[in-house]
Amino acid sequence: MTGQAVGIAEVTGLPDRQVSHPVGVAANDAYTARLHTSLETVRPLWLRLQADGVCTGHQHYAWAEGIVGQLMPDGAEPLIVEVNDAATGEPRMLVPLMRRPAFGHRVIEWLSCGVCDYSAPLLADARPWTAQSAQTAWAAVRSVLPPADRFHITGIPRQISGVANPLALLAATRDSKYTSFGIAIDGDPDTVLKRLCRPSFVKEFNKDWRRLERLGDVELVEAGTPAEVERIFGELVRMRLSRFRELGRFDLLAQERVVNFYRNAAVQGLSDGSVRLFGLRVGEALIAVQYLLAHQDTVHALLIAIDQGAVPNVSPGLAIMGRLMGWARAQGFDYFDLSVGNQGYKGNMGATSSVLVELCQGFTMRGGVASAGIEFRDRIEAFVRSNPRLLNAVQGLTRGLRRLR
Numbered sequence: 001m002t003g004q005a006v007g008i009a010e011v012t013g014l015p016d017r018q019v020s021h022p023v024g025v026a027a028n029d030a031y032t033a034r035l036h037t038s039l040e041t042v043r044p045l046w047l048r049l050q051a052d053g054v055c056t057g058h059q060h061y062a063w064a065e066g067i068v069g070q071l072m073p074d075g076a077e078p079l080i081v082e083v084n085d086a087a088t089g090e091p092r093m094l095v096p097l098m099r100r101p102a103f104g105h106r107v108i109e110w111l112s113c114g115v116c117d118y119s120a121p122l123l124a125d126a127r128p129w130t131a132q133s134a135q136t137a138w139a140a141v142r143s144v145l146p147p148a149d150r151f152h153i154t155g156i157p158r159q160i161s162g163v164a165n166p167l168a169l170l171a172a173t174r175d176s177k178y179t180s181f182g183i184a185i186d187g188d189p190d191t192v193l194k195r196l197c198r199p200s201f202v203k204e205f206n207k208d209w210r211r212l213e214r215l216g217d218v219e220l221v222e223a224g225t226p227a228e229v230e231r232i233f234g235e236l237v238r239m240r241l242s243r244f245r246e247l248g249r250f251d252l253l254a255q256e257r258v259v260n261f262y263r264n265a266a267v268q269g270l271s272d273g274s275v276r277l278f279g280l281r282v283g284e285a286l287i288a289v290q291y292l293l294a295h296q297d298t299v300h301a302l303l304i305a306i307d308q309g310a311v312p313n314v315s316p317g318l319a320i321m322g323r324l325m326g327w328a329r330a331q332g333f334d335y336f337d338l339s340v341g342n343q344g345y346k347g348n349m350g351a352t353s354s355v356l357v358e359l360c361q362g363f364t365m366r367g368g369v370a371s372a373g374i375e376f377r378d379r380i381e382a383f384v385r386s387n388p389r390l391l392n393a394v395q396g397l398t399r400g401l402r403r404l405r
Contacts, residue, residue, distance in 0.1 A: 029086060030133065033140035036080040039065055042094065045082060046122065049094055054123040054163050057293030057300045058116040062268055064096055070261045071113035076100035078111055081141045083121075093166065094122040095141055097153075105149035105364070112155070114252055115261060117180070117300070117340045118356075119155045119167065126163050134166035150362040154178070155340065157356055161296065168357050176358040181338040181351035189330035193322055198350040205322040208314045215311065216283035220323045223277040229266045232279045236289035239305035253303075262291065262303070278327075280320040288316035290324060297334040299324075318345060 036042040039061070046061045057063075068078050081095040096111035110119040129137075154176055158168045167173070185192055193202050212218045223229040237253050244251040252258045269275025273294055280288040287310040291303035301324070306316040325336050338346045340356065347353075 028136060028140050028143075030136045031092065031140040032084045032086050032089075033137075033144045034082040034084070035144040035146075036082060037077055039068055039078060039080065042080050042082060045091060046080075046094060049091065049122040049124055052125075054126055054161050055295070056118050056120050056157075056160060057274065057295035057298065058112075058118045059096065059120060059122050060274055060293075060295065062274065063116070063265060063293075064111055066261050066265050066268075067111055067113050067115060070257055070264070071115065072098065073100055073113075079108065079145060080111075081144060083137050083140055091124045092137065093124060095167075096121075097145070099146060099148055106147070107150050107152050108145060108148045109152045110155070115258070117155055117302070118157050119153050120157055120160045120165050121167065123160060123163060123166075126161075129164045129166040129169060131169045131171070134164075134169035135171065137166055138170055149364040151359055153359040155356050156358060158354060161298065161335075167359065170359060172361055173357040173359050176356045178340050178356045179342055179353050180340045180356055181346040181353050183325070183336045183338070183349065183351045185325060185329045185334060185336050187329070189326045192326050192329045196350065197322075197325075198348060201318070201322075201345075201349050204315070204348075205318055208319050209322075211314050212282050212287075212311060212319060217281075219281045220320070220327065221279050221281050223266065223279075224270065226267050226270070229263065229270070229277055232277050232286065232289055233263050233266055233291075235279065235286045236277075236291060236303060236305040239289065239307050240303070243306065243308065266291070278320065278324060280316060280323065282311065285310060287311060288320040290320050292324070294333070297332075298337055299328045299333045299335070300337045301339055315345075321345075321349070 039046070043061065046064075049055065050059070050061055072078070077099055079097040079099055081097065083092045083095065084090060085092055097108055098111045098113075099106055099108045110116065112119065153167070155178060156167045156173065156176075157165055157180060159165055183196055185196060187195060193205060197205075209218070221232075223232045237259055240251055240253050244254075253262070266275045266277050276292040276294055276299075278290045278292070279286040286307070288304070288306045290301060293300040293302060301321070304317055304320070306320075308316070310316065328336050338349070338351050
């Protein structure tokens, strides 16, 4: 493979950590790659692929813009790689990455900062990828990236809306400890639960719904104005922090900048429906809130919060989830993504699981040591999770220590 990189051009007048021009171009026999360190330079192509290509709601331009503007740590820089067909010059995909300092070395990871469940490029179209074409395209990507000690890309789905994810086809990837769940939805919205979910879930949902109706009017409400976003999202934060504090678990929403990111994204999403915020109201009280992303035929269920003590013997989370599946189908969506995590309710609903993969490689001595340490930690965690007694003991100790803070 042959290629040549172009030096970075520093300019002023753009947001922090961004420069104005593509900073690298390289080529092999099949693909060319161009490196952008500014979202602005790649914006027209990004929006084109977002609208006409294949991607997830986690790779919307506005979402990435919020990450770069609000969440990137000090010293980090965005690295957006544009991959084109070498013969025709037509775009094939965009790969949104970032480089950041980490304990004396530099790591390249996905442009996520903890708020993207999935690491998936934006594909120009639904043409299939093979292991060979993915490897060749990745070689072009690698050729324009700046020096780093390691890669650490997690949360890679095997498919993007039915198209093979080229990142998941790379030989260096491995199965991760994370699993995503989702349900394909079709047909009549009024019968979607009965037809597609397990009978035990449908029975529990109907029973809980009748209990809620005995307490007053039950309504699924959507935030439609900035003021409603502020109110409903404020309840989501309150419920989650209270619940996670009770469980002794850490939640990203304990960080003010993350709260601001999600709130701002919800307000911005009012204009195009890409971010949706729902509350389940009984009488005048909200008992559950769900934060969603919507893109093309898919709804991604991200943040859920419940007031567990509001109604005895009722699961507000299952109630709002069941209603939202019907809502999603009525809006024409074909897939309800339940996101990442092995929570029991997902299996009870009848959702299909898929193990995510990851790309974790060290290229220098420091990077190799860091990658080996992460792999060792993951193996220890997998061992603990496979032993219920040990897992309960560790979780109990962790909850106790966090309550002491």
